[in-house]
Amino acid sequence: MKTYLKRALCIATTVGLMAPTIATATNGYFLIGFGAKSRAMGGTGVAYNMEGMAAAFNPATMVDSENEFDLGAEIFHPPRSIYHDSGVLGFTDEPSNHDLFMIPSMGGTYKYDDNITLGFAFIGAGLKTEYNQSDTSSSCQRTNSVTPGSCPPTVFNPALTTVPGGEAGVELVQMQILPSIAYKLNNQHSVGASLAIGWQFFRAEGLESFGDLGFTPNSTAIDSGWDNSYGAGIRLGYFGKFLNDDLSVGVNYSSRTYMTKFEDYNNLFAEQGDFDIPENYTIGLAYKVIPDLVVALDIQRINYSDVKSVGNPGPNAADPGDFNPLCPGLDDDSCKLGGDNGMGFGWVDQTIYKLGVDWSYSEKINLRAGLNYGESPIQSEEVLFNMLAPATPESHITIGASYMFNKDYELAVNYMHAFENVITGPTAFGPGGSVVEGTNAAISMVQNSLGATLRIKF
Template identity: 35%
Template sequence: MSFNKPLFAALLASSAAVSPLAFATNGYFAHGYGIKSLGMAGVGYALPQDALAAASNPAGTALVGNRLDLGVTWFKPDRSVEIHGNNLGPAGSADGKYDGNDTESFLIPEFGYTRQLDERLAFGLAVYGNGGMNTDYQRNPFGAYGSQGGAGVDLIQVFVTPSLAWRLNERHSFGVGLNYAYQRFEARGLSAFDNAMTSEAPGKVSNNGHDHSDGWGLRLGWNGQLTDSLSVGVAWSSKIKTGKFERYEGLFADHGSFDIPENYGIGLAWRATERLTLAADVQQIDYSDVKAISNSVDVLFSGHPLGSEDGPNFGWEDIRVYKLGASYALTPQLTLRGGYSWADQALDKGETFFNTLAPGVVREHLTLGATWAPEANHEISLFYAHAFSEELKGSNSIAPQLGGGEVDLQMQQDSVGIAYAWKL
């Protein structure tokens, strides 16, 4: 069977159109994949629980049996910006409070399928949202600089990960997954920076509708049963070099490039009792290796305009994420879950101006979850997650050429998800 890439991309775009992603939680990565994992703060390297296992560690594809998982998450972020101390002379000031929640909530679907091909080899397919950026300002934070209308960005990333996993023996599994990533992006309300003074490609900064790009990457993983009660998992995902956003080559560094960063981690899962399982993950996300994410806004007035190879963007740094989760089988039919995670701050205090478009500053999450299995071959899983309010106060965040002053970012969020699973 041939692979019809244009048709496949169209299907992904249609799915994204009806269920746009907003901000994820760790930078723009989701805090976990699969409703069960999401209820345990996203742990998954050493504890595969459903057919979305390959989204964290493809070795888990061989450990969850034959199953089909369908889920959806309702996601409600709260993001806002305050600008103070700005002075544009006769042009006035950008000072004020700006609410980025004109679009208030979003639906994020997920799909997973796994099947044992023989006693040792298993196949899986996971479809999920890696994350994204979405802000929608009815009152434009850049209006004082000359931008017209509302402002915001919409970045969607959809992942499709087919995987194969092989059980070397009863204690060790190895997995490989291909990550196909589809991205869609739009920027609005940035016309003040859409000129030859600030951009290398005027006319390709703002208000050009949606553009898309895609690319492929590799994910490798191992799961090992160290003792009867203790397992370890390790996984690595390569950087995905995607096509460029040609309609926005004057906005993102390197002429519209927006690659997906390398990420990797390790996890432990301990079956403390017959009912209680504890798990912990450490995840590294290397944002600094992607120019469109890591380049500092400071270079804007030093010979590096928007869209140039080393042009300014978000100034994000690499982060490390720590996750702790627990599950308890209250009865044979009911399992309860909980978790807590915290992460490094991706943003520096001097980078808040450009991140008005992407105030992804939350760092801590508290999660709850449960699975009810009314029959042996059917499950219903739920989770709730709260990302605690985080404020990042700017420090020398607005260049003197833009009137100086500071930009303070604030964000918190809530999400609720449900999934239904069939054991095949």
């Protein structure tokens, strides 16, 4: 057991250090699920055992896992774009660069005895955008350019201060390793707990306009390269079986993961660089309709608004002379980016509904499908800052299958499509530099992903 746990944690750490491309997600900036089986079932898993990945959903469900290890990867394609018509910030209509990402997933479980199961999972979340800025050299890379070499200002570079050929955007990578334990109280009820050990990395580039427009007291620290922080939280789970084990019920609570501050971005994120991973909780049911068919339903709540750097409102679209809605009439540093009442992305809490089916087609083959829906946490009046984080998708469909090669090896595959969702709204910088009644900006994203997970029993 010790050798297994050491190897598993070593692999988890190695993959974590190699995974800066976990840079886009879909339920806000959380993934809909982890591993090919869950992602094929709309992200369900809190009341339905996901084998080696069980700790990622509900540590209590590990009691139904065997001695096994899951290793997966997903290719993620999320084209995203922005539109902004402004007299101050220029006209911008362009996609974000870099539309392919790799998302790893990993987990394992070990039956210590008849009542205790140990395990872990490695999970990630995040987002990334990168937009071409005005190139005043020999050619203009902006998609809306008319004359090479004479590009207009952009939303992130109104004063043409970005170096020629420069880019603007942000990248956030959040990773958690979840060492976990589950205890079977009796044949019907189990409980579990995880320690959520978090690491996160962030960088911003090309955001000089935040200083030029007075959003922050010090513009020189906005483009500071990579910075990192770390922290911890807890997860608690319950798993119960009823109606002759045909019905299972699961509950998972994930506390806020308290992270150290991004010191290099203490003038960008509210509360001097604070960026905790938000609290979230899930309840779920799984019902065996017939011996070969299971239907699972999860409802998840993510409390984005409790993290001020995410939940505080952005620039006031109704009054360009009074940017921060939390500090009307004030213009001191506490109300600017990085302050205790500093502006954020204005995300609201998100409720997500997940539905999945698992059909045992034969002894070796399972077929899966699912739906996932959650209203975007971005409100129409918060479009401006969310050009950096256009988490717009709401509706997802998923399918997948698995094949058992023998008693020790199984391969699962999945496909996900998130339908395009466009969010439009006003900003504080209208076409004539005045207040906009209606819309002058838009953000959008569509997603496709294809993944696979190898399950190994030992």
